[in-house]
Amino acid sequence: MTNKIAVLGAGSWGSVLASVLVQNGHKVCLWTRHQEQADEMNQHHTNQHYLNNYQYPSQLQATTDLMETLRQADVVLFTVPTSAIRSVAQQVVPILQELHQHPLIVHASKGLEQKTHLRISEILTFVIPFDCRSGIVALSGPSHAEEVAKKDITLITAASTDLAAAQQVQQLFMNDYFRVYTNTDLIGVELGAAFKNIIALGAGALHGLGYGDDAKAALMTRGLAEISRLGVALGAQPLTFIGLSGVGDLIVTCTSGYSRNWRAGNQLGQGKKLADVVANMGMVIEGVKTCQSAYELAHQQHIEMPITEAIYHVLYEHADIKSEAVELMRREGKSEIY
């Protein structure tokens, strides 16, 4: 069955997910806030700032007109950074009300709202009234836009408290190179996706400092332990953290040169300043803001998160990155499982 899908956010992930949906036979409209970017996509089928040398399917149409994007959409897919989810949802609501539509709402972003610490599905639930939507689904897992664009094999998860909604999203995206599982632990999937970016910053930093594979494996393992601890305290199912949106996404983000979080950490480890790293990336580095949210949540929940704390000190308190790594090693001896 062909659906009309509105994709909101024409960065690397939004434009590539839009391509997958076009390749699956759906009618897709990609929303951007730049006319030049829409023209580039419509005339040349490229999006050079976000994905060099990739040719998008010619059927993929982009526009700056949000009402046209949303008109007759069965599904609305949010792919803007976490910090923009609320404002974009607020722009969507009056249009859905005017059009009398209540599409399925999906998001593929990874983070927590700053200050409120809300998960993305929670923001969408609060901002989009019940009569303007059907289910809310998070699409998440180990997936770099650069590899999905090449039709490399990718497995991810569609998570919702409403299994039928998750299954609908599974059917929309599934094909020979993009396999989608369902999960009803929405909290665990969204928290795993958000928190792994913090650990990826740390993995990149270790690399930048010159540490080897043992150190990186240690960081990923103990990183997974602490993000699962916080996730479970916030209502996640422990098993979700050993799934695609947990350890799966942690592995890919902590080991891939495509990861913006890993690359940012690497540059910090090499001695670059955070402001310069952020300014030069030209794409979102979600882990920087998520680290602050996780740090605050860990304190509220009395959860020990030494790696997150160390990264927070580096990002927000100008701590010396090498000294923070040494301090982690000097912590008192512990039992591995507690």
Ligand SMILES: NC(=O)C1=CN([C@@H]2O[C@H](COP(=O)(O)OP(=O)(O)OC[C@H]3O[C@@H](n4cnc5c(N)ncnc54)[C@H](OP(=O)(O)O)[C@@H]3O)[C@@H](O)[C@H]2O)C=CC1
């Ligand atoms: N890239 C990837 O491989 C993956 C990314 N993700 C997640 O997807 C989300 C988006 O990431 P990604 O596409 O990589 O990010 P990018 O930085 O590549 O692109 C972000 C896009 O969102 C747009 N945007 C930002 N703020 C607003 C706003 N206020 N209103 C409208 N549009 C806005 C940007 O527009 P503009 O050009 O105008 O700034 C840009 O088109 C993140 O949460 C990320 O963690 C998840 C899996 C894979």
Ligand SMILES: O=C(CO)COP(=O)(O)O
């Ligand atoms: O979430 C991602 C891969 O699953 C993308 O990670 P980065 O945002 O670090 O590039």
